[in-house]
């Protein structure tokens with residue numbers, strides 16, 4: 001109620017009212033002044049990379065730690081698709097592929113990213129659902145299955161955006177990451 005009385009006073013007595021109004025405005029703006037001083041996200045601009053990873057909840061901390069260890073914390077865009085590379089190339093879920101390419105386009109337009117980091121992982125449920133359990137019979141066959149999908153996506157990215165770098169990686173459940181060599185054609 002006191003606010004309404006003060007407003008009425010301001011209208012009735014212009015000089016002191018204006019001063020009071022300025023004081024009130026300063027008090028009110030104190031809230032936004034404080035919020036300006038809080039930590040904020042970086043201003044929009046260029047950033048290093050777009051990361052494509054799987055959605056698997058077991059590896060979220062490991063992914064964050066890995067990107068941090070490379071000095072990329074808060075320096076990358078992140079697209080999450082079940083199966084990572086496989087999610088982006090599979091015919092089984094065409095909307096996922098569309099989503100990936102649209103996000104890559106936006107990441108290039110908004111943040112001028114220089115590379116795509118594709119991070120698959122072992123014991124991936126999406127790989128089992130889409131390709132079947134047999135691919136993971138041995139660590140070697142599992143690696144080969146990932147190399148095939150990672151390679152497919154690498155070639156598609158390079159075809160569309162020849163200047164973009166592409167990293168093809170495979171994470172173990174303990175968070176260790178290995179580079180996966182892929183065929184070039």
Ligand SMILES: [Zn+2]
Pocket residue numbers: 054055056082083084121123124125126127
């Ligand atoms: Zn997965």
